[in-house]
Amino acid sequence: MNLENDIQTIVVQAVKTLYGFDAETNQVQIQKTKKEFEGDLTVVIFPFVKAARKSPEVAGQEIGEFIHKNNNIVSGFNVIKGFLNLNIHKSYWLETLNNIHADQHFGILLPAEDADIMMIEYSSPNTNKPLHLGHIRNNLLGFSIAEIQKANGWKVVKTNIVNDRGIHICKSMLAWKLWGNGETPQSTGIKGDHLVGKYYVLFDQEYKAEIKWLTETGMGEEEAKKSASLILEAQKMLLAWENNDPEIRHLWETMNGWVYAGFAETYNQLGVDFDKIYYESETYLDGKSKVEEGLKSGVFYKRDDESVWADLTGEGLDEKLLLRGDGTSVYMTQDIGTAKLRYDDFDIKKMVYVVGNEQIYHFQVLSVLLDKLGFEWGKNLVHFSYGMVELPEGKMKSREGTVVDADDLIAGMIETACETSEELGKLDNCTPQEKENVARMVGLGALKYFILKVDPKKNMTFNPKESIDFNGNTGPFIQYTYARIKSVLRKAAEMGINFGTKIDSDLEISEKESYLIQLLAAFPSVIEEAGKEFSPALIANYEYELVKEYNQFYHDFPMLKEENTHLRQFRLILSESIASVVKTGMKLLGIDVPERM
C-alpha cells in the first residue's frame, strides 16, 4: 500500500542480492525527487557504496536495474551522482487517485470506541483582563492540536482552567468598588472582560500613585509597596473571599460573570471551544489536601515558619514552595489540585498543557511533584510550550499600551476581508449575510493561518502596522484555491458533466498531474507527523505547497474545455480530491473554507 515502504523493501532485497549486504529498511533513504531532475522518488545510494565496492554511479545503475526488473510500479530510472531517480508508472498514480477519491475520510484516523483519552488544556485566562494576541496564539494552537490528535485516533478532551481567584482578582474588584459608580457592561455598553480589565488597570495606576506619594514622604520603596492602603485593602478582600464573606463573594461572582460573558464572545469569534472547564476556585483546596498528604508521607517538609516545601535538588531542580506560612496556596498547589480532579473525572492516558515557554520550569517541577505524589502519569505529561508573539519593538507591554487586543484584531481582520471583497466585487450578487460569512471566514483564515504556519516553538513577530496579508503564503490564498475548484465543479454540474468516480488507469497524464497525486498521497503521513510533533505548522505548510502546485496546474491545464473526456474526467476528479484535502487540512487548523469568495 505504502509506496515508500515498498521501494525500501525492494532496495533491501537488491542490496542483499547484488552485494550480500544486510540493510535495515529504515537505512534506505527515500525522498521526493527534486524538481530539476526527472523522476518521482529518489533513493540515496551512498549508504551502500562501501558494501558494493563500486562507485555510486555504478551501484545506482545496478540497484536501479534490479528494481526495474523486479517491480511493476517503477517504469524507469536514471542515476545522477549517488542518486537513483525512479519513475513511477502513471497507472500507479491513477490508482492512487482513485483510492483517495473514494475515501471519505482520507488522511483521518477515526477514534475507535476504546481509544485512549488525551486531555488538552489550553487558553487558561486570568479573569482580570481581556484576551490579547498572546492568548490568540495559545487558543489557536490548543484547538488545532486537539483537532490533529483527533485525526490521529485519540479521544480528545479539551479543557480550560480559569484562574478566577487570588489577589489579582481582588484588585479589580476593589477598584470597581471604590471608583466604579455601579458601572456594568449593560450600563456602559462595554464588553464585560474589557470593563473589568479597565478597573484592573485603574487599580495599578492608583496603587503606583500611592507608592510614589509614600516614597516622597520618605518611606522606602519596598516598604511603601507593602504598606500602601490599596494593597492592604485588596489583601483584606482576599481573606474575606476565602472566609466566604457573602458581600465579597457576590461581587466576585458578578464581576466574573461579566468576564465570562466577554470571553465566551471572543472564543466564539475565534471558533474555539472546550469540553470541560475547571475553575481554580474549585480546585485549589484539593491541591492543599494533596500537599498535606505529601507532607505526611514525608515527600515534602515544613520549615520553621510553617511553610511547606519540596526538595527537588536531587532531580537537578531547586526547592519549591507549595504552601505559604499562613497556609494559603500558590500556583503550583493549584495545578496539583487541578491535575487530581481531572484524573478523577476522566480516564486520561495523556495530559497536554498548552502553555507558553516561559513556564517550562514550572512544568518540569509539576511533572516531578506529581510523580512523587504517586500519580503514575505525572512523568509523562506533555508541556506543549510555544514561543512569544512579539511586536517589532519587542514584547507586548500592557503598561505601555502596546498590547494587541484580541477582539480588536479579529474585528479588524474581518473588516479588511470585507473591504477587499467589496473591491473585487466577486460577491456582488450575494446576500449581505453570505458576504458577512465569507468576510468572517477569510479574515479569520488570514489570522489563523498567519499564526499557525509558524513553528510553535519559535518566537514570532507580529507587525500591527503592516496588517496581515491576503496574498501569497496566506490563509486566503488557500481558501481562494478551494473556492476556485468549487466554482469549476459547479460549472461542470451545470454543463451536465458527470465525471463519475473511476479513472482508467491507462490514461496518459502529465508530470504536473502525477506530482499533484503524489502530494495528495502524502497527506496522511503529514497528519501523523503533525500529531507526533504537535505541530499545526506542518499541516499549514503542506496545504500551501499543495495549493501552490495546484494553482500552476489550474493556470496551464484546461478542465471544462478539455475535449478528451477521459482527461476532463480525470482533472475534475483530481481537483475534487484536492479540494477535499484542502478542506480537511484547513479544518485541522480550525479554518473554514468558503464555497465562493
Next chain:
RNA sequence: GGUCCCGUAGCUCAGCUGGAUAGAGCAACGCCCUUCUAAGGCGUGGGUCAUGGGUUCGAAUCCCGUCGGGAUCACCA
C-alpha cells in the same frame, strides 16, 4: 552565574530522522484577464545559513567553543 530556546534574502517564515545548485511569501521591477474566479500565473534582482572548529564520502541540519537575542531560576499567576 546555572538551565532552556532561538539566530537562514531588506522584512516575515519553510527547509523531515545529515544528501543534489539553500526555498517560499512580502516589498521592488517587468509580463499575462474576448479563455474554467487575476485574493491567480510567469519572470528579474536579492544569501559567507551569526561565527570558529570538529565528525562525515557529504553539514543550514549532528557535536564543542565564541558572539548576539529571548525565557527562566518568586511566599506572582
